[in-house]
Amino acid sequence: MLIKEDIQRPLIRFKHRALAELRSTLLGAEQRESFAVLIAKREIIGKTEVFTVHDTRLPTPHDYEERKRAYLRMRKSFIHQCLTEVVKRLDVDTLIEVHTHPFATDQVFFSNIDDQDERRYNKWLNSHFENLHYLSIVFSQKRYQARIWRHDGEMDLPVSATIKTQTVSERIPGSNEKPGLEASQEERLLNHVDSIFNRGSLALGLETMRGIMLDQTITLVGVGGIGSVVAEHLVQMGFQRLTLIDPDRLEVSNLNRFVGATFAQAQAGYHKVEAVAEHLRKLNPEVHVQVCADGVESEMAHEFLANSDWIIVSTDNHFSRWTTQQIALRYFIPMIAAGVNITVKDNQVEDMSGEVITARSGDSWCLNCLGRINLARIAAESHPDQAIRSQTLQRGYVTGMEMKEPAVKTLNTMIATMAVDRLVDQFLPNRPDIPILVYEHNQVSAIYEDRTSMEQRALSCSYCSI
Ligand SMILES: [Zn+2]
Ligand SMILES: [Zn+2]
CATH class of the missing domain: 3.40.50.720 (NAD(P)-binding Rossmann-like Domain)
Structure with a gap:
């Protein structure tokens, strides 16, 4: 798989309500890290690369080999079962591993251990399967970070991806992303009495206007x-x-x-x-x-x-x-x-x-x-x-x-x-x-x-x- 520089930042698209449900299941009352596998399909349209998430596979408590506040290890059988499903099905070609850092509130980043594990797994996947795509997502309480692993010759490199939801209420910002408009832009567009949208924002409220304009x-x-x-x-x-x-x-x-x-x-x-x-x-x-x-x-x-x-x-x-x-x-x-x-x-x-x-x-x-x-x-x-x-x-x-x-x-x-x-x-x-x-x-x-x-x-x- 070659790294195509001319392709835009990859998008991960969820069905309506699917991301909100996934986050509440994984982050809910759980005080420890949680894990899930998403089964997705990759689409290339011109310079756009989209992964549509078709199914979610949640582990049972037994599928966790170790599960702590800031560490987890899954049993190989669970991962293998998900991988087998992706390989067998004709309508999907992508495995997305999701885990949580439940004690992080705002910013969230993949840890060094995440990097090592995922890099190793991507190398293994590429040596055993063709045209199989591997992505990962980590959630904190309010944000996410997502990436696709590319295999190019000897190198396994992560490339950042963006999650797209169908409604603004499900949307959460990425960890490096500003959650709203720039302050100066917002002042100019919404708050200033001479701005086009001043009266509209009085009716709809600033939060809604930010969603529309962002x-x-x-x-x-x-x-x-x-x-x-x-x-x-x-x-x-x-x-x-x-x-x-x-x-x-x-x-x-x-x-x-x-x-x-x-x-x-x-x-x-x-x-x-x-x-x-x-x-x-x-x-x-x-x-x-x-x-x-x-x-x-x-x-x-x-x-x-x-x-x-x-x-x-x-x-x-x-x-x-x-x-x-x-x-x-x-x-x-x-x-x-x-x-x-x-x-x-x-x-x-x-x-x-x-x-x-x-x-x-x-x-x-x-x-x-x-x-x-x-x-x-x-x-x-x-x-x-x-x-x-x-x-x-x-x-x-x-x-x-x-x-x-x-x-x-x-x-x-x-x-x-x-x-x-x-x-x-x-x-x-x-x-x-x-x-x-x-x-x-x-x-x-x-x-x-x-x-x-x-x-x-x-x-x-x-x-x-x-
Ligand atoms: Zn219909
Ligand atoms: Zn992690």
Whole structure:
């Protein structure tokens, strides 16, 4: 295994709640060091190296050979059993050893004994197995240190890794990491009366604003009638890093609902992502906006998505929603899906509604088991042959595809607002989970939780139960 210098700092991603549960099990009431093995899968996406944690193996008291306040030794049988599982399973290739230093509160570092043991074990693993990856994590009460062991020729060297969680409430800082914004940055951004976010932080509180502003990258798939409003909301709520993915160009007929674009840009055929990015930078010159004017199936979009903290998908195209969700599920990235529906019959609006679905990796629901993905439509939308795409359409196998749907800004804005509120809720303490939130503007206007779809979903979903 060669050390690739061009690869970014490796990421370790947990499912929703998994890190909090692991820490409370290991650090709980225990006055001695504790141990666990995580079984993970390594993924390389461009310059990004991600380890997704699939399973946790906890030892029984009998599996500890020695266990003290500041020392532990595991029985070989337990380690061997975990190693055998990783080697036999086809869906995983990585062993992560976790132990605690329960008496360390803030800073935590691997000890010299940890270094020696792990270096020796990595050497042994490399001499016996190919393509097996070995990482280690140590927890104190409040922090962690994580690393991957690389074997290069005769050398076994540790490289620091970063843990990513799905919600801010589970997040703990690494031992060398500052837990918040720099004091001067915080003063400038939040506290100063002339700052953009002064009024927002009065509403949401400083702690929530820090969570939003610190290190979150939000990726939008679909920057249209809903996505452009979402983008503007995010920047004004304080998010500092956005990635916009949409292959479409602006049309004059978009301007009844698109935020931030001008008539001249639509006439000139600007890419939607470029028009929105320009608008966002005018609102806040310090915001980082990356754009991808290709579809979600492109390599560039794939890497952007894999590097996100949250994804908000708002396209009405089933293929791009499905592809986005596949990537989100594969790399354990939480996702919000926003969509609207307007049905017009005999010049009468029959239905005007929309919904926002929030699904984190580790939640037991997704667009597939909730019946929000039409597989026939995906096949039609993604067929490489244009002739077959139009035939499918003409024969009426798939209705509504490539038709110009009715659309109005008020409905889009409502749904975009709900989507961003659901995202901000993830940064607030003690907010309830609302998997599906519906807005309806028919006889009366109403916002409610759709519990029926949740109850009726397929419980053994092959997509989200991995
Ligand atoms: Zn240790
Ligand atoms: Zn599912």
